[in-house]
Amino acid sequence: MIQTVLSNKILLINEALDYFLPGEKEYPQTINRAMRYSIFAGGKRIRPLLILLTTELFGSKTERGIPPACAMEMIHTYSLIHDDLPAMDNDDYRRGCLTSHKVFGEATAILAGDALLTLAFDILSREGFEDKDSKYVFSYLTEVPAEVRLKVIGELSRAAGVKGMIGGQIVDLESEGKNIAPETIDYINSHKTGALLVACFRIGVILGGGGDDDLERLTACANAIGSTFQVVDDLLDLEGNREKMGKDLGADLKLKKATYLSHFGLKESKALRDHKFNESIKILDYYGNRADILKKLIRFMLYRDY
Amino acid sequence: MIQTVLSNKILLINEALDYFLPGEKEYPQTINRAMRYSIFAGGKRIRPLLILLTTELFGSKTERGIPPACAMEMIHTYSLIHDDLPAMDNDDYRRGCLTSHKVFGEATAILAGDALLTLAFDILSREGFEDKDSKYVFSYLTEVPAEVRLKVIGELSRAAGVKGMIGGQIVDLESEGKNIAPETIDYINSHKTGALLVACFRIGVILGGGGDDDLERLTACANAIGSTFQVVDDLLDLEGNREKMGKDLGADLKLKKATYLSHFGLKESKALRDHKFNESIKILDYYGNRADILKKLIRFMLYRDY
Numbered sequence: 359m360i361q362t363v364l365s366n367k368i369l370l371i372n373e374a375l376d377y378f379l380p381g382e383k384e385y386p387q388t389i390n391r392a393m394r395y396s397i398f399a400g401g402k403r404i405r406p407l408l409i410l411l412t413t414e415l416f417g418s419k420t421e422r423g424i425p426p427a428c429a430m431e432m433i434h435t436y437s438l439i440h441d442d443l444p445a446m447d448n449d450d451y452r453r454g455c456l457t458s459h460k461v462f463g464e465a466t467a468i469l470a471g472d473a474l475l476t477l478a479f480d481i482l483s484r485e486g487f488e489d490k491d492s493k494y495v496f497s498y499l500t501e502v503p504a505e506v507r508l509k510v511i512g513e514l515s516r517a518a519g520v521k522g523m524i525g526g527q528i529v530d531l532e533s534e535g536k537n538i539a540p541e542t543i544d545y546i547n548s549h550k551t552g553a554l555l556v557a558c559f560r561i562g563v564i565l566g567g568g569g570d571d572d573l574e575r576l577t578a579c580a581n582a583i584g585s586t587f588q589v590v591d592d593l594l595d596l597e598g599n600r601e602k603m604g605k606d607l608g609a610d611l612k613l614k615k616a617t618y619l620s621h622f623g624l625k626e627s628k629a630l631r632d633h634k635f636n637e638s639i640k641i642l643d644y645y646g647n648r649a650d651i652l653k654k655l656i657r658f659m660l661y662r663d664y
Numbered sequence: 665m666i667q668t669v670l671s672n673k674i675l676l677i678n679e680a681l682d683y684f685l686p687g688e689k690e691y692p693q694t695i696n697r698a699m700r701y702s703i704f705a706g707g708k709r710i711r712p713l714l715i716l717l718t719t720e721l722f723g724s725k726t727e728r729g730i731p732p733a734c735a736m737e738m739i740h741t742y743s744l745i746h747d748d749l750p751a752m753d754n755d756d757y758r759r760g761c762l763t764s765h766k767v768f769g770e771a772t773a774i775l776a777g778d779a780l781l782t783l784a785f786d787i788l789s790r791e792g793f794e795d796k797d798s799k800y801v802f803s804y805l806t807e808v809p810a811e812v813r814l815k816v817i818g819e820l821s822r823a824a825g826v827k828g829m830i831g832g833q834i835v836d837l838e839s840e841g842k843n844i845a846p847e848t849i850d851y852i853n854s855h856k857t858g859a860l861l862v863a864c865f866r867i868g869v870i871l872g873g874g875g876d877d878d879l880e881r882l883t884a885c886a887n888a889i890g891s892t893f894q895v896v897d898d899l900l901d902l903e904g905n906r907e908k909m910g911k912d913l914g915a916d917l918k919l920k921k922a923t924y925l926s927h928f929g930l931k932e933s934k935a936l937r938d939h940k941f942n943e944s945i946k947i948l949d950y951y952g953n954r955a956d957i958l959k960k961l962i963r964f965m966l967y968r969d970y
Binding site: 380385386388389390393436440443445446463464465466468469471472473475476477479480482483484485503504505507508509511512514515516518519520521524525527528529531532 | 686691692694695696699742746749751752769770771772774775777778779781782783785786788789790791809810811813814815817818820821822824825826827830831833834835837838
C-alpha cells in the first residue's frame with residue numbers, strides 16, 4: 359500500500375502544516391480554526407508527495423521540498439473550500455466531513471480560503487529569523503537560493519491563477535447544463551485539476567536542481583496524468599460510494615456537468631486512463647529505479663479504488 | 665490638487681495594471697472582464713502611490729516600484745470584491761459602480777478576487793523572458809535582486825494574511841451588532857485597513873534601499889496613519905453623500921458596526937485624525953523637502969473632503 363510506504367513523508371508534511379498554520383488559540387481564533395479544519399479534513403497529500411518525490415529524484419533532501427509542499431497543499435485546500443461554496447458547487451460534504459461553510463458559515467469559509475492562499479506565499483517568502491531552527495524550513499532557508507525560491511513562487515502562482523486552476527474553474531462553472539465540446543472538457547480538466555499537478559512536478563525539478571531536459575521530461579509526464587486525474591475523479595464519482603469518497607455522489611451529474619466520462623463513456627474513459635498511465639511511466643523509466651516510488655504514487659493516483 | 669501633481673504617476677500605474685491584467689478578449693473572457701472591471705472601477709491608487717513615493721524618497725527610480733505597486737492594488741481590489749459579497753457586507757455599490765457580484769454573479773466575483781490575489785504574486789515572481797522589454801517591469805527585473813524581491817513578497821503576503829488584513833476582516837464581521845471594546849476597534853482598524861498601508865511604506869523603503877532606521881521611521885509614520893485612515897472613512901461614511909462616495913451611506917451604522925466614530929463621537933474622531941496626521945508629518949520632517957509630495961498625499965488621505 360503506497361500510503362504505508364509514504365507514511366513517514368505524510369507525517370512530516372502534516373507536522374509541517376501544523377507548524378505553519380496559526381494556532382487555534384491565537385487571536386482571532388475562528389479563522390485559525392477554519393483554516394486548520396479544512397487542512398486536516400483527511401486530504402491524501404498527493405500534491406505535496408509529488409513535490410517531495412520529484413525533488414528526491416535528483417538526489418536532493420526531502421526537507422528541501424517541505425515549505426513548497428505545504429504551500430501547494432494550502433492552495434489546493436483553499437480551492438476546495440471556495441469550490442464547495444453555495445455560489446459555486448454548493449457541496450455540504452467533502453472527504454466525509456462537513457464543508458467549511460457548513461461548519462463556520464459562508465463569510466468565514468471565504469476568508470479561510472483567502473487566508474490559506476495568502477499563507478502559501480508567506481511561507482515561500484520567509485527569511486526565517488525565528489524559523490531557522492525548525493527542521494521544517496531549515497534546508498529551504500539555508501540551501502535554496504533566492505532565485506530558485508522566486509521560481510517556485512512563480513510556478514505556483516501561475517498554476518493557481520487565471521491561466522491555470524482558476525481559468526479551469528470558471529469554464530467549468532460556465533459549462534454547467536450546456537452541451538460542450540471535447541476541447542472544452544479537456545481545457546477544464548487540464549486547468550482546473552491539471553495545472554497544480556503539473557506545477558508539483560516542475561517545482562520538484564526546480565528544487566532538486568534538474569536541468570532543462572528534466573523539466574521538459576517531467577512536465578510531459580505531469581501533463582499525461584494531470585488531466586487524466588480528473589477523469590479518474592469522475593469515474594470514482596460514478597462508481598464509488600458515499601463512504602469511500604465522502605461526498606455526495608453523482609453531484610456532477612446532478613449539476614449536469616459535462617465531463618469526459620459523460621461525453622465519451624466508461625470504456626473510453628478507462629482506456630484513456632490506461633493509455634496516459636503507461637505514457638507517464640514510460641517517461642519515468644529514464645530515471646531507472648530512482649523513480650520507483652514516484653511511479654507507485656502515480657499508480658495510486660490513477661487507479662485508487664480499482 | 666494632489667491628484668494633478670501625481671497624474672503622471674497615476675497614469676503609469678494604470679498603464680501597468682492594464683499591461684499585467686489578462687486581456688478582455690483572452691479566453692476565458694468572463695473572469696478577465698471581471699478582474700478588469702473592479703481594477704478600473706475608479707480607485708484612487710493611494711496604495712500604489714505610497715509605494716512609489718516612498719521608494720523615491722531614497723533616490724530610486726519610480727519604475728522600480730511599479731510591479732509591487734500593481735500587486736498591492738490588486739490585493740486591495742480583491743479584498744473589496746470579497747468584502748462586498750452577500751455573505752460579507754452585502755454591498756451593491758462601490759465607488760459609484762455596481763459591485764462585482766451584482767454585475768458578474770457571486771461565483772465569478774469570488775473567483776475574480778481569488779485571481780487578483782494570485783496574480784499579485786505572479787507579477788512579483790516573474791523572470792520576464794517576454795516581459796523584459798516592457799518599461800513596466802524593466803527596472804524591477806534588472807535592478808532589484810532576488811533577495812529584495814522575496815522580501816517584498818513577504819511584506820505583502822504577511823500584511824494581506826490572517827495576521828494582517830484578513831484578521832481585521834474576520835474580527836470586523838464577528839463584531840457586528842456587538843458592543844465591542846475600544847481595543848477591538850483598534851485591532852480592526854489597524855489590521856483591516858492599516859496592515860496594507862503599513863506594507864506600502866515598508867515595501868517602498870525596501871525597494872528604495874533604505875536602512876533599518878528608515879524602515880523603523882516609516883513604519884512608525886505608517887502606523888500613525890494606518891488605523892486613522894479607517895476612522896476618516898467612517899467620518900466620510902457619516903458626513904459624505906452618495907455622489908461623492910459612491911456607496912450606500914450609513915452602511916456600517918445599518919449593520920450596527922462598532923467604529924471609533926460610533927464609540928468616541930465626532931469631536932474625538934477628528935482630534936485623533938489631527939493628532940495622527942501631525943505625528944506622521946513630524947516623522948517625515950527628517951527627510952526634508954524630499955518628503956513634500958508624500959506629505960501632500962497623506963494630507964489628502966486624512967482630509968480628503970474637508
